Amino acid sequence: MDFGMEVSIFLVYAAGLMAIYFLGRLLIVPIKTILKLLVNSLIGGVLLFLCNLFGGGLGIFLPLNMITAAIVGLLGIPGTVGILVYFNVPSLF
Numbered sequence: 001m002d003f004g005m006e007v008s009i010f011l012v013y014a015a016g017l018m019a020i021y022f023l024g025r026l027l028i029v030p031i032k033t034i035l036k037l038l039v040n041s042l043i044g045g046v047l048l049f050l051c052n053l054f055g056g057g058l059g060i061f062l063p064l065n066m067i068t069a070a071i072v073g074l075l076g077i078p079g080t081v082g083i084l085v086y087f088n089v090p091s092l093f
Helices: 003-058 066-075 077-088
Strands: none
Touching: 003 066, 003 077, 066 077
16 A cells, blocks of 8 residues: 555545534534423423422412423423412412
8 A cells, every 4th residue: 555545544534533523513412402301391390290289288270281381391490480470379460
């Protein structure tokens, strides 16, 4: 093998590694966003369930429908608190 062939092989390997790196970066960012959304949804859903379970004796009820589920899923804990305040403090709204 001559020197030119070794350089071209090195450049091909370097280009392949760079392509793997950039494709990995493109895939990791959406996965982080999806995982964050999943964790927010899980925490918000558990809080919604616990508020309905333990709040019944106190007169606190949070309706479970598509809108409340979407708000809790997207916002997590702040969404649950917002819905709790909205539905249980009627004099403000």
